[in-house]
Amino acid sequence: MDFExxxxxxxxxxxxxxxxxxxxxxxxDQYNHLPEETLxxxxxxxxxxxxxxxxxxxxxxxxxxxxxxxxxxxxxLGTACHVRxxxxxxxxxxxxxxxxxxxxxxxxQFSLNVVNCLGVCAIGxxxxxxxxxxxxxxxxxAKRIIEKINKxxxxxxxxxxxx
Amino acid sequence: xxxxxxxxxxxxxxxxxxSREKQDEVVVSVCxxxxxxxxxxxxxxxxxxxxxxKNGELKEIRLRYTGCRGFCERGPIVTIQxxxxxxxxxxxxxxxxxxxxxxxxxxxxxxxxYEDVITKxxxxxxxxxxxxxxxxRLVLGSNGMIEPTKIEDYIGIGGYQALxxxxxxxxPEQIIDEIKASGLRGRGGAGFLTGKKWEDxxxxxxxxxxxxxxxxxxxxxxxxxxxxxxxxxxxxxxxxIIGAYAISGSHGYIYVRHEYPLACKNAExxxxxxxxxxxxxxxxxxxxFNFDVEIAKGGGAFVCGESTALIASIEGRVGEPRxxxxxxxxxxxxxxxxxxxxxxxxxxxxxxxxKGSQWFSSIGTEKSKGxxxxxxxGKVKNTGLVEVPMGITLKEIIFDIGGGQQDGKRIKAVQTxxxxxxxxxxxxxxxxxxxxxxxxxxxxxGSGGMIVMDEGTCMVDVAKYFVHxxxxxxxxxxxxxxEGLKRMGEILDRITEGKxxxxxxxxxxxxxxxxxxTSLCGLGKTxxxxxxxxxxxxxxxxxxxxxxxxxxxxxxxxxIQYSISESDCTGCGVCAKICPxxxxxxxxxxxxxxxxxxxxxxxxxxxxxxxxxxMVQ
Numbered sequence: 187m188d189f190e191x192x193x194x195x196x197x198x199x200x201x202x203x204x205x206x207x208x209x210x211x212x213x214x215d216q217y218n219h220l221p222e223e224t225l226x227x228x229x230x231x232x233x234x235x236x237x238x239x240x241x242x243x244x245x246x247x248x249x250x251x252x253x254x255x256x257x258x259x260x261x262x263l264g265t266a267c268h269v270r271x272x273x274x275x276x277x278x279x280x281x282x283x284x285x286x287x288x289x290x291x292x293x294x295q296f297s298l299n300v301v302n303c304l305g306v307c308a309i310g311x312x313x314x315x316x317x318x319x320x321x322x323x324x325x326x327x328a329k330r331i332i333e334k335i336n337k338x339x340x341x342x343x344x345x346x347x348x349x
Numbered sequence: 350x351x352x353x354x355x356x357x358x359x360x361x362x363x364x365x366x367x368s369r370e371k372q373d374e375v376v377v378s379v380c381x382x383x384x385x386x387x388x389x390x391x392x393x394x395x396x397x398x399x400x401x402x403k404n405g406e407l408k409e410i411r412l413r414y415t416g417c418r419g420f421c422e423r424g425p426i427v428t429i430q431x432x433x434x435x436x437x438x439x440x441x442x443x444x445x446x447x448x449x450x451x452x453x454x455x456x457x458x459x460x461x462x463y464e465d466v467i468t469k470x471x472x473x474x475x476x477x478x479x480x481x482x483x484x485x486r487l488v489l490g491s492n493g494m495i496e497p498t499k500i501e502d503y504i505g506i507g508g509y510q511a512l513x514x515x516x517x518x519x520x521p522e523q524i525i526d527e528i529k530a531s532g533l534r535g536r537g538g539a540g541f542l543t544g545k546k547w548e549d550x551x552x553x554x555x556x557x558x559x560x561x562x563x564x565x566x567x568x569x570x571x572x573x574x575x576x577x578x579x580x581x582x583x584x585x586x587x588x589x590i591i592g593a594y595a596i597s598g599s600h601g602y603i604y605v606r607h608e609y610p611l612a613c614k615n616a617e618x619x620x621x622x623x624x625x626x627x628x629x630x631x632x633x634x635x636x637x638f639n640f641d642v643e644i645a646k647g648g649g650a651f652v653c654g655e656s657t658a659l660i661a662s663i664e665g666r667v668g669e670p671r672x673x674x675x676x677x678x679x680x681x682x683x684x685x686x687x688x689x690x691x692x693x694x695x696x697x698x699x700x701x702x703x704k705g706s707q708w709f710s711s712i713g714t715e716k717s718k719g720x721x722x723x724x725x726x727g728k729v730k731n732t733g734l735v736e737v738p739m740g741i742t743l744k745e746i747i748f749d750i751g752g753g754q755q756d757g758k759r760i761k762a763v764q765t766x767x768x769x770x771x772x773x774x775x776x777x778x779x780x781x782x783x784x785x786x787x788x789x790x791x792x793x794x795g796s797g798g799m800i801v802m803d804e805g806t807c808m809v810d811v812a813k814y815f816v817h818x819x820x821x822x823x824x825x826x827x828x829x830x831x832e833g834l835k836r837m838g839e840i841l842d843r844i845t846e847g848k849x850x851x852x853x854x855x856x857x858x859x860x861x862x863x864x865x866x867t868s869l870c871g872l873g874k875t876x877x878x879x880x881x882x883x884x885x886x887x888x889x890x891x892x893x894x895x896x897x898x899x900x901x902x903x904x905x906x907x908x909i910q911y912s913i914s915e916s917d918c919t920g921c922g923v924c925a926k927i928c929p930x931x932x933x934x935x936x937x938x939x940x941x942x943x944x945x946x947x948x949x950x951x952x953x954x955x956x957x958x959x960x961x962x963x964m965v966q
Contacts, residue, residue, distance in 0.1 A: 211607060242665070242666065245648070245650065248607045264569030266726035269728060269811070274953070302651060303570065303608075305571075305575045306383050307570050307724055307732070308384050308734075309387055321384070325952070
């Protein structure tokens with residue numbers, strides 16, 4: 187993997203320690219997770235102890251030290267979503283993908299995440315799939331979203347598009 | 350854009366903007382709030398833009414992509430000015446019709462109007478819809494009048510006038526006195542007097558002082574700060590700059606949750622625009638005062654809503670709180686005096702400066718002044734953001750604005766104050782909503798989440814939900830919070846699994862007391878509130894789980910059974926198809942049945958059954 191981008195990201199924040207969380211966000215956006223090598227680079231550029239960087243990277247839920255799947259599925263389990271049946275959607279997702287929250291499917295296609303509030307509470311239960319919000323979810327709708335992504339992937343493969 | 354250096358510069362800019370607006374100009378506003386996004390408002394807006402661009406007759410129309418309008422449940426929302434027509438649930442296919450019929454011929458499209466849930470009458474304008482009628486949208490109202498990324502729109506509605514008044518007509522001490530006299534209390538949860546905080550920070554020794562805007566909004570079920578920062582970022586900035594001038598702060602941060610990308614983006618745009626216009630940076634408005642703001646992103650940790658944890662996070666450290674023996678106004682960010690207020694608090698500041706403390710303190714109750722924005726969500730018909738004067742009753746909010754129960758089940762409680770708050774039973778719905786009344790009944794104002802619960806909500810499950818939430822979000826620094834919540838969670842797990850015994854509740858209460866008394870920060874100190882309030886008002890539900898091994902709301906899976914009503918089942922077979930454990934048997938067009946020993950109680954069958962034949966008890 188080429189980690190050249192890391193230097194540029196740190197430059198963007200003028201190498202400020204205060205920007206550590208923003209820097210880690212940008213690295214994660216770039217590489218889909220926080221590879222060890224990038225954390226070492228950040229530590230040396232910001233002149234911080236690698237342990238401290240590791241502490242931050244593991245304390246905040248947004249960060250992942252392992253690669254995430256191609257499709258990100260985030261299920262909201264905030265109070266409003268919870269009382270409207272969020273846990274049922276979670277059970278359905280676990281069944282559909284055969285993984286637990288925080289895990290990625292073996293084929294690296296899906297990552298399942300659970301968050302405590304996405305801030306779209308009026309239309310709960312809410313699911314956030316590949317950058318798009320889906321409101322008023324039920325188990326059937328959730329199942330269909332996964333089926334649709336799988337179908338698209340298959341047709342892309344058939345048409346020779348690299349997935 | 351040239352730099353604004355004086356009051357007259359700002360006046361001229363505003364006049365210039367207003368002179369470009371024609372009388373009776375048609376303005377089509379599409380709500381771009383996150384709720385409307387989920388319903389496809391971007392497609393609606395793009396379609397409007399495309400047709401307007403192509404059709405010469407329509408080129409005079411001004412298309413506006415606004416921030417959240419509050420009535421998220423009815424999105425996407427489109428309003429048409431000057432008539433004030435309010436269309437809801439607008440889809441892309443409706444756009445050509447709106448332009449040709451409503452805009453060009455003045456004809457109202459009935460199918461897009463809101464239907465009053467009680468009278469069944471169609472309502473044409475926003476101000477007549479019951480959801481909006483009872484509200485007083487002093488802070489949130491501007492969201493519908495401006496495009497958040499256009500500073501000109503904000504200037505046009507009188508933006509930055511308060512800033513110029515504060516800079517040129519008031520001394521810093523006068524500003525603080527004005528905020529103190531207004532009685533404004535922090536909208537983030539604790540309700541500390543804002544003016545007092547500012548005064549303490551101004552008096553704190555030190556040259557360098559920091560100003561922070563807290564948009565971490567971690568309370569699940571609350572999203573008003575998001576909608577304010579997304580929909581009207583300049584109002585928040587203006588409040589911060591006034592505060593900085595009063596306190597003599599030199600640098601500011603807006604701490605935004607990572608989950609709110611649009612809020613980050615719009616705030617960033619607003620900061621850049623404000624710098625260009627001379628509202629931020631060196632020598633603001635030619636006054637000699639310097640102040641600048643930058644964005645700091647959160648990392649998805651609830652505890653970072655706590656001021657000292659938030660400060661640790663801005664410093665690039667793990668978000669662990671510290672003891673508050675020395676307050677942050679004396680020693681905060683990098684050990685310097687720091688004034689931290691929540692988004693909604695900052696957005697109230699320009700209003701108070703513009704209209705005066707007397708006007709502001711005439712709204713609300715004796716000790717809670719002004720309005721408060723609540724996110725009215727959960728099991729209620731009209732969900733969304735509502736802004737009401739303090740002192741309004743819960744009943745008015747839930748029934749007059751919210752339209753009451755959602756799907757035939759009686760409303761039994763409302764949860765306020767997020768994980769630090771509690772559940773208030775329906776018998777107390779006449780309670781006025783203000784800081785002190787809510788605290789008295791065992792809940793709190795919090796940041797303004799209001800989650801309505803009905804007979805289908807199990808209060809033991811809700812208590813368990815909050816304890817697990819907080820256990821997961823506990824930073825782990827102090828033992829009572831880290832271990833106490835874990836044990837409380839285990840007791841609640843056992844109760845919901847039907848394994849509770851005679852000692853469960855007393856043990857739970859004892860632990861709750863210890864956690865509240867001995868935790869380090871607000872998270873742990875208030876963590877037992879949801880459990881204690883549920884026990885206070887809904888003890889029989891806990892007892893039913895423990896003694897009768899029964900969940901009255903039919904939520905806790907180990908204690909419920911699913912079955913199919915023979916007389917209602919149409920034999921369509923949809924339930925059998927979706928059942929993950931193949932527990933449903935039956936011939937096509939014949940009544941189906943559930944094999945109890947195979948059923949995983951996921952409830953999928955109940956969700957998909959169109960005949961409502963699946964029963965749970």
